[in-house]
Amino acid sequence: xxxxxxxxxxxxxxxxxxxxxxxxxxxxxxxxxxxxxxxxxxxxxxxxxxxxxxxxxxxxxxxxxxxxxxxxxxxxxxxxxxxxxxxxxxxxxxxxxxxxxxxxxxxxxxxxxxxxxxxxxxxxxxxxx
Amino acid sequence: xxxxxxxxxxxxxxxxxxxxxxxxxxxxxxxxxxxxxxxxxxxxxxxxxxxxxxxxxxxxxxxxxxxxxxxxxxxxxxxxxxxxxxxxxxxxxxxxxxxxxxxxxxxxxxxxxxxxxxxxxxxxxxxxxxxxxxxxxxxxxxxxxxxxxxxxxxxxxx
Amino acid sequence: xxxxxxxxxxxxxxxxxxxxxxxxxxxxxxxxxxxxxxxxxxxxxxxxxxxxxxxxxxxxxxxxxxxxxxxxxxxxxxxxxxxxxxxxxxxxxxxxxxxxxxxxxxxxxxxxxxxxxxxxxxxxxxxxxxxxxxxxxxxxxxxxxxxxxxxxx
Numbered sequence: 001x002x003x004x005x006x007x008x009x010x011x012x013x014x015x016x017x018x019x020x021x022x023x024x025x026x027x028x029x030x031x032x033x034x035x036x037x038x039x040x041x042x043x044x045x046x047x048x049x050x051x052x053x054x055x056x057x058x059x060x061x062x063x064x065x066x067x068x069x070x071x072x073x074x075x076x077x078x079x080x081x082x083x084x085x086x087x088x089x090x091x092x093x094x095x096x097x098x099x100x101x102x103x104x105x106x107x108x109x110x111x112x113x114x115x116x117x118x119x120x121x122x123x124x125x126x127x128x129x
Numbered sequence: 130x131x132x133x134x135x136x137x138x139x140x141x142x143x144x145x146x147x148x149x150x151x152x153x154x155x156x157x158x159x160x161x162x163x164x165x166x167x168x169x170x171x172x173x174x175x176x177x178x179x180x181x182x183x184x185x186x187x188x189x190x191x192x193x194x195x196x197x198x199x200x201x202x203x204x205x206x207x208x209x210x211x212x213x214x215x216x217x218x219x220x221x222x223x224x225x226x227x228x229x230x231x232x233x234x235x236x237x238x239x240x241x242x243x244x245x246x247x248x249x250x251x252x253x254x255x256x257x258x259x260x261x262x263x264x265x266x267x268x269x270x271x272x273x274x275x276x277x278x279x280x281x282x283x284x285x286x287x
Numbered sequence: 288x289x290x291x292x293x294x295x296x297x298x299x300x301x302x303x304x305x306x307x308x309x310x311x312x313x314x315x316x317x318x319x320x321x322x323x324x325x326x327x328x329x330x331x332x333x334x335x336x337x338x339x340x341x342x343x344x345x346x347x348x349x350x351x352x353x354x355x356x357x358x359x360x361x362x363x364x365x366x367x368x369x370x371x372x373x374x375x376x377x378x379x380x381x382x383x384x385x386x387x388x389x390x391x392x393x394x395x396x397x398x399x400x401x402x403x404x405x406x407x408x409x410x411x412x413x414x415x416x417x418x419x420x421x422x423x424x425x426x427x428x429x430x431x432x433x434x435x436x437x438x439x440x
Contacts, residue, residue, distance in 0.1 A: 021218050022221055025202070066340070066439035090228070175332065179400065183402055185402075210412060220414070220417070252412045254409045256411070257406075257407050258404055260403070
């Protein structure tokens with residue numbers, strides 16, 4: 001159960017994506033490994049609001065979302081808590097987007113499509129940093 | 130602009146995504162020219178493209194294939210296209226295919242800056258898609274879950 | 288969805304209909320889309336990317352589409368929903384979106400539009416957005432029209 005720490009507590013994840021299907025797939029990839037999905041959001045604005053309430057260990061954040069996109073939401077969250085761990089998810093790996101994100105301390109990306117094992121490994125790697 | 134080369138990144142992306150996300154292998158057909166209209170197999174996802182090129186990407190299949198695709202993708206048993214998650218699964222697959230394809234295209238043709246609309250999904254009987262004065266080309270992808278046709282309709286923006 | 292942006296599309300439809308001589312187009316209702324099924328066989332989609340991003344679908348029954356096409360072609364009788372009426376409806380859609388985009392530009396809102404796609408079929412189920420879709424119903428002599436707006440701004 002890779003999602004459980006040595007002390008038996010679960011790694012707490014907030015899943016943000018405008019596609020409910022993708023959020024479902026993330027849950028299905030993570031929950032069997034013991035991760036706990038403590039919250040979900042469908043746009044950047046809701047993500048920022050929810051973040052304050054639940055303080056997850058890590059956030060998976062889709063880049064392209066309505067109302068407020070993932071990069072903006074990640075930037076806002078990082079400004080408030082620079083130590084917050086965030087993995088950006090995207091079907092488009094534009095060099096410009098990646099470079100811009102780095103400027104705000106957002107360095108972790110996972111390209112879509114991803115296999116369940118890939119997202120698990122990525123989260124573990126980011127958590128351990 | 131050669132439509133048959135335009136469609137290539139979409140074919141690559143589709144093949145890759147079917148394999149990576151669904152564990153389904155694809156047998157690619159030839160690039161076929163299509164006229165202004167094509168008959169849907171019953172379930173069609175559309176993504177619009179704007180920027181240096183304008184047009185549409187279509188992901189077309191039978192309703193049965195769409196249900197199988199959603200079931201594989203999500204790991205649940207769906208039985209009808211009336212279930213919203215079947216439509217959403219189709220939308221997400223098309224979204225990822227297009228995201229991957231236009232990343233390629235934008236990298237190859239710098240300055241083109243193609244952007245995508247959110248996907249729309251239509252399912253029904255005797256359904257046809259018509260684009261006035263725009264020519265299309267398509268590639269049939271054969272798989273164990275059914276025939277999936279990808280269709281690209283494009284022109285250069287003025 | 289910004290009400291000013293919605294009004295730009297309503298203005299576009301009403302003005303273009305007026306220019307084409309469609310009879311007495313009036314707005315009859317406005318609300319959120321409640322279900323996936325539609326009885327409208329004819330759906331013309333335009334995609335938008337820019338300051339506004341999303342899809343706008345003009346939808347109607349086949350009979351209404353044929354009546355509109357006939358009006359657009361100077362009263363020529365249209366007995367089948369074939370290439371001619373389909374082209375006419377796409378033209379209508381182009382004009383409406385063009386007009387709407389101009390209205391938006393006046394507000395400083397810039398957006399690119401795709402060419403239209405006309406989807407025609409029976410027993411249709413459609414989903415044009417993962418966020419809310421606004422449905423604005425209109426009534427004209429030629430029949431009822433629906434403007435479905437699913438945009439993020």
